[in-house]
Amino acid sequence: MQRRHFLSLAPAALGASWLGAAPLLAHAAPPPKIIRLDYAYYSPPSLVLRKFGWLEEDLKAQGTEVKWVLSQGSNRALEYLNSDSIDFGSTAGLAALLARANGNPVKAIYVYSRPEWTALAVGKESSVKSLTELKGKKIAATKGSDPYLFLLRALHEHGLRKNDVEIVHLQHADGRTALEQGRVAAWAGLDPHLAASELEAGSRLIYRNVNFNTYGFLNVSDSFAARYPDQVKRVIAAYERARTWIIAHPDETVALLSEESKLSAQVARLQLKRNDFSHPQIGREHIEALRAAAPILLDEDLVKAGTDLPRTINALIDPSYAQGVVKA
Numbered sequence: 001m002q003r004r005h006f007l008s009l010a011p012a013a014l015g016a017s018w019l020g021a022a023p024l025l026a027h028a029a030p031p032p033k034i035i036r037l038d039y040a041y042y043s044p045p046s047l048v049l050r051k052f053g054w055l056e057e058d059l060k061a062q063g064t065e066v067k068w069v070l071s072q073g074s075n076r077a078l079e080y081l082n083s084d085s086i087d088f089g090s091t092a093g094l095a096a097l098l099a100r101a102n103g104n105p106v107k108a109i110y111v112y113s114r115p116e117w118t119a120l121a122v123g124k125e126s127s128v129k130s131l132t133e134l135k136g137k138k139i140a141a142t143k144g145s146d147p148y149l150f151l152l153r154a155l156h157e158h159g160l161r162k163n164d165v166e167i168v169h170l171q172h173a174d175g176r177t178a179l180e181q182g183r184v185a186a187w188a189g190l191d192p193h194l195a196a197s198e199l200e201a202g203s204r205l206i207y208r209n210v211n212f213n214t215y216g217f218l219n220v221s222d223s224f225a226a227r228y229p230d231q232v233k234r235v236i237a238a239y240e241r242a243r244t245w246i247i248a249h250p251d252e253t254v255a256l257l258s259e260e261s262k263l264s265a266q267v268a269r270l271q272l273k274r275n276d277f278s279h280p281q282i283g284r285e286h287i288e289a290l291r292a293a294a295p296i297l298l299d300e301d302l303v304k305a306g307t308d309l310p311r312t313i314n315a316l317i318d319p320s321y322a323q324g325v326v327k328a
Helices: 002-008 044-052 054-060 074-082 093-101 146-157 172-180 193-201 222-227 229-248 250-261 265-273 284-293 295-299 309-316
Strands: 034-039 065-070 088-092 106-115 118-122 138-141 166-169 186-190 204-207 216-221
Touching: 034 044, 034 054, 034 229, 044 054, 044 106, 044 229, 044 250, 054 065, 054 229, 074 088, 074 093, 074 106, 074 216, 088 093, 093 106, 093 146, 093 216, 093 284, 093 295, 093 309, 106 222, 106 229, 106 309, 118 146, 118 193, 138 146, 138 172, 146 186, 146 295, 172 186, 172 193, 186 193, 193 265, 216 222, 216 229, 222 229, 229 250, 250 265, 284 309
Parallel strands: 034 065, 034 088, 138 166, 138 186
Antiparallel strands: 088 216, 106 216, 118 186, 118 204
């Protein structure tokens, strides 16, 4: 109870540091020679943006090259940001908070989707019908990702902790394979792999909770944001173009996602059905969602005891870059 109590303190202060803190473009450095972004099958806007080259078009006149790096999960995107391999990375919100709390200097600047991209699945032949039946059994999950944190929150809701099951740490695609081969009893999956396993292998979802799916955040390294605030706004503007294109072209988006992920159109359509692209401005709503989710990080010792999570959330969420760019 004590761990949860501090998260409710001084809610008005959570957003205080960014109120009126718009980037000071007048002091921006000359444009960078290269901007490095990730693209991910769980982030349809990144696939659209990479496909059409709109960011490359926008930055060409200033002499900036664009480099794309594939992320297989939030954990990979955050590793790339922390190692200065990319400047912008696509992650789940709670995964970004975990990384920031553990010293990864990133800012969340934009919401690329509100997804229900994770759930707990069992194999087609499994007799398991509820999460409590998994006590003592193997569950696949990708450590540091939204499915992993979703699993921990789901266990807690059912009176269990991570030590009550055996978590097998596998990347998302490998987790699917392990489930379908019967090497694990369940899998905390991520779309599009989860949708593919449902439709192609008959896997069943035994636990869903859209509120335990945290938002899709576009993150930028603190150092890049401080040095190139105008470029951050340009990237957000490009993402906005991709987002509005997706809303206007659902069938073309299905075809593009299917082509990029090498999965069927049916799988791509199910994945897109579980995404809401209508609220891209990051801010109060996302602060509140992270405040609700944050206790799991302390309860399962994923961050150091005494970590000031309200302060960390405030440092992570920065809506100033999207203000004036996002119209929705």
